[in-house]
Amino acid sequence: MHDLIVAPFLDDHYVLRPGSAKGMKIPAHRYLELRQLVTTGGEVPTWLCGPVLRQWSLDLTNTRAEAALLVRHPSPYGHGRASYELNLGCNYACKHCYLGLKEFAGLEWDQQEKLLYTLRDAGVIWLQLTGGEPTIDRHFAAVYSLAYELGMMIEVLTNGSRLHNPLLLDLFTTRRPYRLTLSVYGATQETYDGLTQRRGSWAHFMHGLTVAHKAGLPLELTVIVTEDNVHEAEAMHALGEQFGAVTREYSHMSPTIYGGAESLSSQATTYLRKRKPFTGCDAGHTSLHVDPHGMASVCKISRDHPISLVTEGIAGLARLGEIADRALGRQGGCAGCTLSKSCSTCMPLAALYRKASAPLNRYCQHTDTAGRR
Known part of the structure; x- marks a missing residue:
């Protein structure tokens, strides 16, 4: 079972520890180095062992990279x-x-x-x-x-x-x-x-x-x-x-x-x-x-x-x-609203509120307590 996950995310690369919300950002060339090391074999490099020990109290000295690291490959879809x-x-x-x-x-x-x-x-x-x-x-x-x-x-x-x-x-x-x-x-x-x-x-x-x-x-x-x-x-x-x-x-x-x-x-x-x-x-x-x-x-x-x-x-x-871009566009009663920049409700949620015939003050931040716009 892996100790660390090495993964690309958007334009960055991270080292992650399962069970921890903390992570470390590494340069792209270090990610490529670890990816190659897992394939060809070798020990976890010293430049990674030190920060991992400080971050998670995990000692990977003299540990085989392929045993400790799970390296995720980039995806053209980028849904992280x-x-x-x-x-x-x-x-x-x-x-x-x-x-x-x-x-x-x-x-x-x-x-x-x-x-x-x-x-x-x-x-x-x-x-x-x-x-x-x-x-x-x-x-x-x-x-x-x-x-x-x-x-x-x-x-x-x-x-x-x-x-x-x-x-x-x-x-x-x-x-x-x-x-x-x-x-x-x-x-x-x-x-x-x-x-x-x-x-x-x-x-x-x-x-x-x-x-x-x-x-x-x-x-x-x-x-x-x-x-x-x-x-x-x-x-x-x-x-x-x-x-x-x-x-x-x-x-x-x-x-x-x-x-x-x-x-x-x-x-x-x-x-x-x-x-x-x-x-x-x-x-x-x-x-x-x-x-x-x-x-x-x-x-x-x-x-x-x-x-x-x-x-x-x-x-x-x-x-x-493309579906997301259409969904987030102003629509229904919100189309053309001049106060949209200060609106706190996204359009998909506003559409559900309208479908449920909810009072305006539940989702429109530009109404008074009586529910009038």
Whole structure:
């Protein structure tokens, strides 16, 4: 099993350590040197051993390069990041969920295996595994293991309910993700179980969080603030301090991926916060999203005109950049807006809000409290 990943990303080259969010940038000629060294044989060079020891306390002195390094080859497609939705199914029934109908459906393993090789060939280095709840998918361990072996840095988005499972714990400790991101839905049993609509979910979450923390896994908590749990927002953030984890916050409820409005009623309207202006993103150009059926799209929000990676393969990704550019163009009620430079909502998300007939003040930053533009 490799100790380090050596990979090109955009116009740069990096040395990465599985299980760590840190990385080192190296010059192009050093990348080519390591690539050649892995092929022809030899020890890890001294110019790399020193920085690796300082960065990760990893001593590679007198270590064969081919045993320690996994060198990723450049890809003409340049999609360095991807999110892969293994399944829309979940063991919770959260009121705010943006997925809408949570159907247990997806690819068979042989197709998933082909998909992961396609993502590797597309240049994907940072892979986010999500759902639904990805850890309940029957192929999760196989998908995770193969992605790791192909030289991907893995993040798992999870509700944490199964992190105490011995098989998963062994998987994560022997093939470490660079981040486990756990969603937090409350700070007490009553509130947490109420929002997830699953009795016992709080106990499973706390058990998983505790076990993962004791195992030294890299944790991050996403505090989900809704009408049901807004009174526990500070207490949810305090969980991060208690377990030594970074906390981030999500408080703007989105329509479902189908443009449904059912998730919007969970919005804590008194907790709406002003967001930074949207200035563009790399979605569709250097990153992409893949749904449970192997359909590649610009991102989790912009799913129009998907490309089947199962039938078209990697060649289909050549169209994704053009699809992204069209999706990000001003459209509908936003076309011609003179205040667009200070708008905080991207066009694909604004389109979902309009489809859900959401109040303007949920997504248009140029309205007053009455929802008038």
